[in-house]
Amino acid sequence: MKEYNVDLCVIGAGSAGLTATWVASNLGRSVVLFEGEEMGGDCLNHGCVPSKAILKAGKVAQSMRSGAKFGINPVEPEVDWSAVKAHVKDVIESIAPVDSVERFEGFGATVITEHAHFVDANTVESKTARVKAKRFIVAVGSRASAPPIPGLDTVDYITNETVFSLPEFPKHLLVIGSGPIGLEMGQTFKRLGAEVTIIDIAKPLGRNEPEHAEVLVKALEDEGITFHAPANTKEIRKTDTGVEIELEDGTVIQGSHLLVAAGRAPSVNGLGLEAAGIEYDRGGIHTDDNLRTSNKKVYAAGDVVKGRGGLTHAAGFHAKQITTGFYFIPPLPFLNKKLSKATTNVMPGVIYTEPELANIGLTEAQAIEKYGAEKVKSVHFEFDENDRAIAERSTAGGVKIVATKKGVILGGSVVGMQAGEILHMLSVAMSNGVKISGLAGIISPYPTRSEAVKRAAGSWYTETLFGENAKAKKLSALWTKFH
Structure with a gap:
C-alpha cells in the first residue's frame, strides 16, 4: 500500500471535488483525489449533461410539430431511439476530457480511481493507498432514492442513472415524482413519442411561486402528460407488459416502464465516517456554515452535506468557499468564518x-x-x-x-x-x-x-x-x- 502525506485529500470527483482539486493544485498544494466510479460525478454522467442533451432532442421533435403558427406545415417526427442515445453519449464524451484523470494529473494532483474511506480521524485508505493530509474534503454526492411504496422492490424500475441507456423506448412511461427530474424527463419522453403519466404524493412544484408553477403544469398537460398529483400510491405491481400502479382512490395505471424520480439520498455509506468522528445521518453530513464537520480537519461539499445540496452549481460554490477559507484568507477565525461562509440567499x-x-x-x-x-x-x-x-x-x-x-x-x-x-x-x-x-x-x-x-x-x-x-x-x- 502506497502512503501519501499531502496538503489536501479529496474524496469524490464531481463538481465540488474537481473544483477544490483544481484550485489547490494550481496553487501548488499537494493533492490526492479519490474517485471510485466515474470522473465528473453524477452531473456529467447521469444528470445535468445527459439530461440537457436529451431535452434538446425532445425540443427538436416538438418544434417539428409546432410550425403551423409560423406558416410552416407541421410534421410528425420519426424518432430513432438508438440515435438519440448516441447523441447523448457523444455529448458526454465531448465534455468528459475536462473532468478526466489526465487533466487533473496535469495540474499536479494525484488521482486514485478507487473507493476510499476513513480509518481514523486523520487517515483515508483505498485498496492501494493510505493518505494523511492537513485537510480533507468529502464530496461524494448523492444517489437516486426510492420511496417506501409497497411493491416497488418487486418491479424493475429506472432512475436518472439508467434512463439514458434504456434498451427499448418506453411505450408508456410512468413517473413517480413531479420534481425537476420527473418533469424534465416526463416532457422529453412525451415529445419523443411515449405516453407519460406523472404521480406524486404532493402537488407539483409546491415550493415555487404558485402562479408560475401553474403555468408550467398547464403547459405539460397541454402536451398530453397526465398528472395524478397529489395522490397516494397504494401498491406497485409487475405485469406481463410492464408495471401497474394502484392509487389509494382505486385508480389503476398501467405502463411499460417506471421511472423513479422522487428525490436523492446523500452517499454516506461506506465512508467510515464513524471512524473519523464525523457526525451524519440519513440526510447527510452535518456541517457548520463554513462546511466544517465535527472533525475539524474534515469539510464536506455538495449533495452529501445535510440541507445544502441538490444543485451542481451549489457544489461548485461550496468548493469555492472552502478553498477560499483554506488558501485566500489570513488564519484569523472571525474573518475566515465570515468570508468562507457557505450559507447564501442567492442560490438560483x-x-x-x-x-x-x-x-x-x-x-x-x-x-x-x-x-x-x-x-x-x-x-x-x-x-x-x-x-x-x-x-x-x-x-x-x-x-x-x-x-x-x-x-x-x-x-x-x-x-x-x-x-x-x-x-x-x-x-x-x-x-x-x-x-x-x-x-x-x-x-x-x-x-x-x-x-x-x-x-x-x-x-x-x-x-x-x-x-x-x-x-x-x-x-x-x-x-x-x-x-
Missing part, C-alpha cells in the same frame, strides 16, 4: 422544461412569513406584453420580483422561454446588492425577453409616478408653470 435554481421555471431567493409567501406582509411587496410583468415573446409566439409566463418595501430584492421567479438565462439578471442584482431602482434603471436592448425584468422593476413606481393622487403628477404640473 432552474427546471429546464419548456417553458423553463427559474427561481432565486424567497418566494412571496416565504418573504411574508419571514418579514410580515406589511414589509413585503411584489411586482411582475407578463410575457404576453413583451414584444419579443409576442413575435416568437411564446407568451406563456412572466417575471416576478419580491422585495422589501424599501426596494431590497428578496427573491424572484421567471417562467417562460429562456427563464434560466433571464434569471441571471436577478442573480447579479441580489449578489451585488442592487435594489429595485437599479433594475428599473437599466437600458435593455429591444426587443429582448429579459426586458421583462426591467419592466417588472419599473412597475414598482407606477402608482407613485402615475397614480391618481401621485405626488409626481402634482410636482410635474407645478414645474410646467415655470418652463
Whole structure:
C-alpha cells in the first residue's frame, strides 16, 4: 500500500471535488483525489449533461410539430431511439476530457480511481493507498432514492442513472415524482413519442411561486402528460407488459416502464465516517456554515452535506468557499468564518422544461412569513406584453420580483422561454446588492425577453409616478408653470 502525506485529500470527483482539486493544485498544494466510479460525478454522467442533451432532442421533435403558427406545415417526427442515445453519449464524451484523470494529473494532483474511506480521524485508505493530509474534503454526492411504496422492490424500475441507456423506448412511461427530474424527463419522453403519466404524493412544484408553477403544469398537460398529483400510491405491481400502479382512490395505471424520480439520498455509506468522528445521518453530513464537520480537519461539499445540496452549481460554490477559507484568507477565525461562509440567499435554481421555471431567493409567501406582509411587496410583468415573446409566439409566463418595501430584492421567479438565462439578471442584482431602482434603471436592448425584468422593476413606481393622487403628477404640473 502506497502512503501519501499531502496538503489536501479529496474524496469524490464531481463538481465540488474537481473544483477544490483544481484550485489547490494550481496553487501548488499537494493533492490526492479519490474517485471510485466515474470522473465528473453524477452531473456529467447521469444528470445535468445527459439530461440537457436529451431535452434538446425532445425540443427538436416538438418544434417539428409546432410550425403551423409560423406558416410552416407541421410534421410528425420519426424518432430513432438508438440515435438519440448516441447523441447523448457523444455529448458526454465531448465534455468528459475536462473532468478526466489526465487533466487533473496535469495540474499536479494525484488521482486514485478507487473507493476510499476513513480509518481514523486523520487517515483515508483505498485498496492501494493510505493518505494523511492537513485537510480533507468529502464530496461524494448523492444517489437516486426510492420511496417506501409497497411493491416497488418487486418491479424493475429506472432512475436518472439508467434512463439514458434504456434498451427499448418506453411505450408508456410512468413517473413517480413531479420534481425537476420527473418533469424534465416526463416532457422529453412525451415529445419523443411515449405516453407519460406523472404521480406524486404532493402537488407539483409546491415550493415555487404558485402562479408560475401553474403555468408550467398547464403547459405539460397541454402536451398530453397526465398528472395524478397529489395522490397516494397504494401498491406497485409487475405485469406481463410492464408495471401497474394502484392509487389509494382505486385508480389503476398501467405502463411499460417506471421511472423513479422522487428525490436523492446523500452517499454516506461506506465512508467510515464513524471512524473519523464525523457526525451524519440519513440526510447527510452535518456541517457548520463554513462546511466544517465535527472533525475539524474534515469539510464536506455538495449533495452529501445535510440541507445544502441538490444543485451542481451549489457544489461548485461550496468548493469555492472552502478553498477560499483554506488558501485566500489570513488564519484569523472571525474573518475566515465570515468570508468562507457557505450559507447564501442567492442560490438560483432552474427546471429546464419548456417553458423553463427559474427561481432565486424567497418566494412571496416565504418573504411574508419571514418579514410580515406589511414589509413585503411584489411586482411582475407578463410575457404576453413583451414584444419579443409576442413575435416568437411564446407568451406563456412572466417575471416576478419580491422585495422589501424599501426596494431590497428578496427573491424572484421567471417562467417562460429562456427563464434560466433571464434569471441571471436577478442573480447579479441580489449578489451585488442592487435594489429595485437599479433594475428599473437599466437600458435593455429591444426587443429582448429579459426586458421583462426591467419592466417588472419599473412597475414598482407606477402608482407613485402615475397614480391618481401621485405626488409626481402634482410636482410635474407645478414645474410646467415655470418652463
